Amino acid sequence: MLLKRNTVLPGFRLAGGFTVFYLSLIVLIPLGAMFVRASSLTWGSFWEIVTAPRVLASYKLSLGTAFAAASINAVFGFLVAWVLVRYPFPGKKLVDALVDLPFALPTAVAGISLTTLYAPKGWIGQFLEPLGLKVAFTPLGIVVALVFIGLPFVVRTVQPVLEEIEKESEEAAESLGATRWQTFRLVIFPCLVPSLLAGFAMAFARGLGEYGSVVFISGNMPMKTEITPLLIMTKLEQFDYPGATALGISMLAASFLMLLVINLLQWWSGKRLGRG
Amino acid sequence: MNIELKNISKNFGQFAALKSVNLKVDGGELVALLGPSGSGKTTLLRIIAGLETADAGSVLYNGEDSSTKSLRERRVGFVFQHYALFRHMTVFENIAFGLRVRPRAQRPSNAEIEDRVMKLLKLVQLENLSHRYPSQLSGGQRQRVALSRALAVEPSVLLLDEPFGALDAHVRKDLRRWLRKLHDEVHLTSVFVTHDQEEALEVADRVVVMNEGVIEQAGTPEEVYHHPNSPFVFRFLGDVNLFHSRMEDGKARLGPNGHLKEGSEESCVFVRPHLIDVKTQSDGSEHFAARVRHINAAGPNVKLELMTANGEAVDVTLTQEQYRALGIAKNDQVFATAREMKVFVEDYSI
């Protein structure tokens, strides 16, 4: 590492050395080892593993449920953020703090709780069963779990941006004769789009990799309700290390892609707000 | 302690902040580094302090190269523009900090520290606020705490970065006078950075005018004000009227017909607004005729805005007496004469 600019502050070597050492030890070398491991596979066998029918079914399920859950969170997360920023109501601080519950609650707890609620005899499941709606042990159940897990993302990305929007620009729009709906559509919403998309992307990325809350509610039936992370787990339990490695790499590639998208969206969001 | 800067250069990426700067500050002198933002004055101050290292050149303290000295050994008192007070410490602890962090052998006893701090608080008239936190102080009070904190370690040099920049206008005036008084009492070699020419001229023994990384001029306030050596210094130190003119027989001609002739030598003529005489009747000796476009008589002086025949705006400052004697009104025709002017034939693109 090379300093771009000299400074009198001490500790550059110490902090830099420790940071790089620890980062390498915990993150870089282990991740690199996975690629070393994968290099023992030929391209053909790698391709065969990551495109097996059972694997493809899991991709479809993981992508589909994560997308559905992120979409639901985009709509309701936006609504929650809007209500928290704009409207006064009793207990607002409590609700605001509670929004972070999915970040703080262990995923396994969320998993068993949601499964019990949406099982055919559960508090919520018993009302849905007569309507012909099965939630637990179906893809719908996975969506429910992922909505829970991803709930805070959209709220927490939209909320600060909404707080920063200047009241004056809204008042200016109204003084120029815009209706409230026009003001929202033409003035407020465009400012929020990048952060809304960033929140959506984060919820989606989180949903793709989620394991703990989903394994309980999904039922884990191959081809039907088996998500990709679970498939990796299954392969590991069968000591199919090459299979697990290959799937791990395909998931890691998806994570990198999402990380890139999220960074771009955040950069865009920051630019919109004039933070550059 | 005297400070000598030799050929100091500093770049930030592609930007040359300082270009081979030379400067000597004598012991006990109070020097102002004056310039617009981006002129390199703060960078120069930070290099003197040792907070930045120069890419080239050296800083000598009493003739000794300082580059090998640690910040601790330099014994520099530095007052930051935004004070940089330790926000979690009381006023007392802020001032005591420099004494408390000394190696045990050199550390004064608690009683001595208390004594020293209270003396400084008295000096800056803040005895009653020793238990307050910085957030509970006004800007002027913070400024004085920052100054006492710097003085507590008995520095050999005092450096101040825009010491009055963040203060209200009336507090500024008081503190300015106070700083001058303080300096007269303790006689510490001091350098301060400012972009306010009035401040520099009023407080400093010597003013160093900087622009785009070079020193334009250094001298006493009288010298730089009355004998500026460049259009930049002239413009920077006070209001000014700029006339485009041409040279005729080595003399600049000032007047409304002053369109540049092909091939004639270009020059610019600077005249301070209070050095222009205004008459209502022409006697043939005046430089140009103009029309009064605006009069502002509120204040100690009267400010006129004149418009010459070829559309140049000219500012004139008159005393109230002169104005009343003239008896002019808006849109009147007047005749103006410059009592003193300064001509620069060189490049005047500022």
Add this chain to the structure above:
Amino acid sequence: MSVVIGKRESIRTRAVQCAFIAAALLFLFFFLGIPLVSVFYEALHEGLRAYGSALVTADARSAIFLTLLVAGIAVPLNLVFGIAAAWLIARFDFHGKSLLLTLIDLPFSVSPVISGLIYVLIFGMQGLLGPWLFDHDIQIIFAVPGLVLATIFVTFPFVARELIPVMQQIGSEEEEAALLLGASGLQTFLRVTLPNIKWGLLYGVILCNARAMGEFGAVSVVSGHIRGKTNTMPLHVEILYNEYNFAAAFAMASVLTLLALATLVAKSLVEWKFADARGGSVRYVATMEKKIS
């Protein structure tokens, strides 16, 4: 608002507001409220005695102990790393800074299963170092070191991510002032930097700890689910649940839920405290963290 709103319109506006508030609260009630309440209901509906006895079995106690142990190792290590990384990134300008930032964030965007997998691939029996470790009788996977490693990985960015914006916002002038006044590097850090970042540090530690204690996926991969030995509390919940011992599973889950609630309370307190100390600008900092967690 400067625009005069007619009476009819203001009634309509209020109605729309109420509808929005109701819809948002209903959504939160279904997805947060009911699951939260149901954990305690399921844990307690067989009586307090059953609840208590589920928590004091030998396996339960060892799970609680192991969770505390793992968090007790992982959190301090990540704390030290967080301070070092934040000092590096917030105080120096160097080549590769944004790459470093991205790498620090990486564990947040990796699936927990992969976080465990990578260690199995190195230290597992068929892993790169597996045979060597076996020869030397060192067990990492299916043992406590593996749990610690996986937990460190998933909680890696928390403290650093929290401290970086805080330290950037504070700036380095106070530290420069301390150095000019003769303080050593260590004195400057302990007397000036640390007091200034303590709330941000605490905030990061709270979040890091919550995740360390609650992590399921990553530790599930490396644990081997050996009862009484490599089961943390979340893994114990899973085992009990899969054995249809629901009351006991929920009893353990309720302890974790209380931990989560305590985390939320502590987090809110620090946020308010923080806002006082920093003049309210912390919300942004706090939310930055949430964005990436």
